[in-house]
Amino acid sequence: MESDALFTLGEPAGAPSAPAGSGGVDGFTAARADSPLPVRMRPAGIDELVGQDHLLAPGAPLRQLVEGAAPMSVILWGPPGSGKTTIAHLVARATDRRFVAMSALTAGVKDVRAVIDTARRQRRAGGPQTVLFIDEVHRFSKTQQDSLLAAVEDRTVTLLAATTENPYFSVISPLLSRCVLLTLQPLDDDAVRGLLRRAVADERGLAGALTLETEAEDHLVRLAGGDVRKALTALEAAAATATALGTGRIDLATAEQAVDVAAVRYDRDGDAHYDVTSAFIKSMRGSDVDAALHWLARMLVAGEDARFIARRLVIFASEDVGMADPTALTVATAAAHAVEYVGLPEAQLNLAQAVIHLATAPKSNSATTAIGAAIADVRAGRGGPVPRGLRDAHYAGARGLGHGTGYRYPHDDHRGVVTQQYAPDDLVGTDYYRPTGHGAERAVAGRLPLLRRIVRGLPAPAARVEAAVNGGRPAGAEQVDGANEGGDAVGEGQ
Numbered sequence: 001m002e003s004d005a006l007f008t009l010g011e012p013a014g015a016p017s018a019p020a021g022s023g024g025v026d027g028f029t030a031a032r033a034d035s036p037l038p039v040r041m042r043p044a045g046i047d048e049l050v051g052q053d054h055l056l057a058p059g060a061p062l063r064q065l066v067e068g069a070a071p072m073s074v075i076l077w078g079p080p081g082s083g084k085t086t087i088a089h090l091v092a093r094a095t096d097r098r099f100v101a102m103s104a105l106t107a108g109v110k111d112v113r114a115v116i117d118t119a120r121r122q123r124r125a126g127g128p129q130t131v132l133f134i135d136e137v138h139r140f141s142k143t144q145q146d147s148l149l150a151a152v153e154d155r156t157v158t159l160l161a162a163t164t165e166n167p168y169f170s171v172i173s174p175l176l177s178r179c180v181l182l183t184l185q186p187l188d189d190d191a192v193r194g195l196l197r198r199a200v201a202d203e204r205g206l207a208g209a210l211t212l213e214t215e216a217e218d219h220l221v222r223l224a225g226g227d228v229r230k231a232l233t234a235l236e237a238a239a240a241t242a243t244a245l246g247t248g249r250i251d252l253a254t255a256e257q258a259v260d261v262a263a264v265r266y267d268r269d270g271d272a273h274y275d276v277t278s279a280f281i282k283s284m285r286g287s288d289v290d291a292a293l294h295w296l297a298r299m300l301v302a303g304e305d306a307r308f309i310a311r312r313l314v315i316f317a318s319e320d321v322g323m324a325d326p327t328a329l330t331v332a333t334a335a336a337h338a339v340e341y342v343g344l345p346e347a348q349l350n351l352a353q354a355v356i357h358l359a360t361a362p363k364s365n366s367a368t369t370a371i372g373a374a375i376a377d378v379r380a381g382r383g384g385p386v387p388r389g390l391r392d393a394h395y396a397g398a399r400g401l402g403h404g405t406g407y408r409y410p411h412d413d414h415r416g417v418v419t420q421q422y423a424p425d426d427l428v429g430t431d432y433y434r435p436t437g438h439g440a441e442r443a444v445a446g447r448l449p450l451l452r453r454i455v456r457g458l459p460a461p462a463a464r465v466e467a468a469v470n471g472g473r474p475a476g477a478e479q480v481d482g483a484n485e486g487g488d489a490v491g492e493g494q
Contacts, residue, residue, distance in 0.1 A: 037236035038229045040204045041195070042086050049090070050194060051187035051228070052083060061180050065160070066090045071129055073152050073159035075137070075176065077167050078184025079272075081227030084162035088133045091160055098122065098130045104139040109147045116151040123156060130157045137161035138170035145172045152178045166274075186226030193221050195228050196235055210239055210248055216255040223259055234259040273304075281312065285320045289359035296355050306344050306351065310336035313354050324364035324439035331357045362439030370433040377427065384424040419457040429456065 043049050046056065046066045055062040065074050066087065076084045092099040100115050119130035132148075134140070151157045152175065159179060167176055187195075199205035200212050212220075216238065224231035237258040238250045245254065280295035299309060310332075317332035335354035339347045377383065391403035408418045421428060431452070435445040453459070 036233065037199060037205060038232040041199050041202065041232055042089055046090055049083060049086065051191040052184055055182055055184070062087065062182055071155055071158045073155075073157075073179040074161070075167055075171065075179045075181050076160070076162045076184060077181060078164070079186050079226065080164060081224070081229040081231075082184040082186055083228070084184060085135065088135075088160060088162065091131055091133070096128055097158075098128045099133065100130060101133040101135070104134055104136040104144070107134075107144075109144050112144060112147045116147075116156055119151070119157045129155075131160055132157040133160045133162070135162050136164075138163040138165035138167070142172055145175050149174055149178065187228050188226070189221050192224050192226065192228055192231050193217060196220060196231055199232055199235055206235075206239055210242055210250055213249060213251045215252040216250045219252055219255045220259075277312065281316060281320075284316060284355065284359045285363065287359055287363065289356055292355050292359045293352065296351060300344070300348055300351075306339045306347055307336075309351055310339045310354075313351070313358060316358055319368050320363055320365055321358055321361045322364045322367040323435060323441040323444055324362035326440060328358055328361050362441075364436045364438050364441050366433060366435050366441065373432045377430070382424075382426055384426050387421050387424070389420070390422065415454070417451060417454050419454060422455070 046063060049056065052062065057063070061072060061074065065072065076087060078084055088101065091097075092101070098119070100119075102111055102115070115130070115132055119132075122128065122130065137145075148157075148159060152159050161171075161179070163170060167181060196212065196217060200210065201208050212235070220231055220234050220238070223234055234255070235250075238255045241258040242248070242250045242254050247254070276295055276298055280292060280299065283291035283295055296309065300306070313332040314329070314336055317328040321328040331354050335347075335350045338350035342350065388402050388405055389407040391401075408420050410416055410418050410420075412418075423430065433448070435441045435448060437445050
């Protein structure tokens with residue numbers, strides 16, 4: 001909502017005015033004939049509000065708020081076009097309350113305190129309850145939100161706050177605990193369709209001057225993506241085009257000519273950013289390449305920073321594919337380089353190739369769990385001194401300290417691996433890496449137990465040792481004891 005910092009509406013006669021410098025705001029003044037269609041079509045009462053049936057039952061908090069039955073403070077959380085500002089309009093029409101509205105984009109602590117001071121004086125004089133509406137409340141700093149706490153606590157003001165951001169992240173806990181959180185849902189297609197038809201027929205809208213054809217209606221509903229403001233704005237644009245063409249109907253061609261880009265519900269700094277990113281990663285992890293490409297496209301169309309996408313791919317390559325396909329990291333890193341070297345829009349091809357590779361690759365999180373377990377041990381204090389044979393022996397005097405004494409050079413053994421202690425004393429025999437049997441990691445799962453036996457000085461069949469150190473094991477050979485330590489080396493899909 002575009003607004004000045006502060007304004008009042010619907011105050012009783014004799015009520016104190018808003019602070020100097022306040023101005024009216026389009027949408028909170030009476031709609032005019034030339035007001036935008038979404039403004040003209042705002043519901044005149046709560047029964048005209050659609051799409052939030054879960055909040056409109058008799059006695060529900062939203063209905064109580066609008067009807068003034070209870071002075072509870074409320075935070076409205078929902079996507080654009082779901083009705084937050086409309087609800088504020090309905091509350092503002094309650095004539096027994098003083099309504100003050102401000103936008104967090106332009107208001108400061110001074111403005112908030114001025115409203116609270118005025119509300120307190122009015123209450124002491126037996127005046128009406130003050131409802132303070134704050135749009136985009138997530139843009140208030142912690143200090144600004146703190147300034148509301150005492151007044152909301154003792155009901156000096158009834159807070160009505162609107163946000164498109166997840167309030168659990170963007171609103172301080174003390175303020176959130178003093179309010180009722182109401183979650184507004186995006187309007188479904190039927191609700192948007194019904195509002196379009198109402199706008200076509202209603203005297204406040206097009207007053208039946210034009211006919212909206214079914215295909216055009218479907219197009220507008222699809223473009224809106226659940227945002228009724230987008231739908232009505234698109235309808236108004238299509239109506240203007242039809243009028244300019246001298247036709248009495250809005251057909252598909254006219255609607256497409258007026259609005260040709262779908263609304264993408266995505267805010268790079270908002271809650272949708274995290275939700276879409278989460279869906280993107282989880283789709284790749286779940287090997288649903290088609291869904292992963294959809295979320296990639298959603299981010300690209302919305303203008304997400306391609307470098308952010310590339311960084312997520314590089315992380316995913318090791319976190320979720322890892323040793324099951326070691327080339328995944330190479331592909332992801334190459335895509336990240338392409339983003340820097342080529343840039344968009346062409347680099348979307350490189351990103352798409354990387355997403356397809358990662359989504360369809362065999363999956364293993366063994367690298368993730370291995371480093372996680374190792375870090376946990378370090379943080380827990382496990383891990384003694386570096387074994388004497390592994391210490392640096394290149395500087396003068398190191399040999400005299402015994403550094404390097406007893407170290408065995410693996411390349412001196414024809415197998416390339418020798419029995420030797422590499423871990424600190426209290427971690428000898430600890431296994432962090434547990435390979436799966438997926439993709440390329442299957443060979444590692446078969447080889448690793450034998451390598452561990454050699455390094456730790458445990459007995460192992462000579463033929464199997466030779467096979468392990470040479471990159472595999474004889475076809476059809478039985479798995480040696482311990483070969484399943486990191487997961488059964490079985491079929492690809494296990």
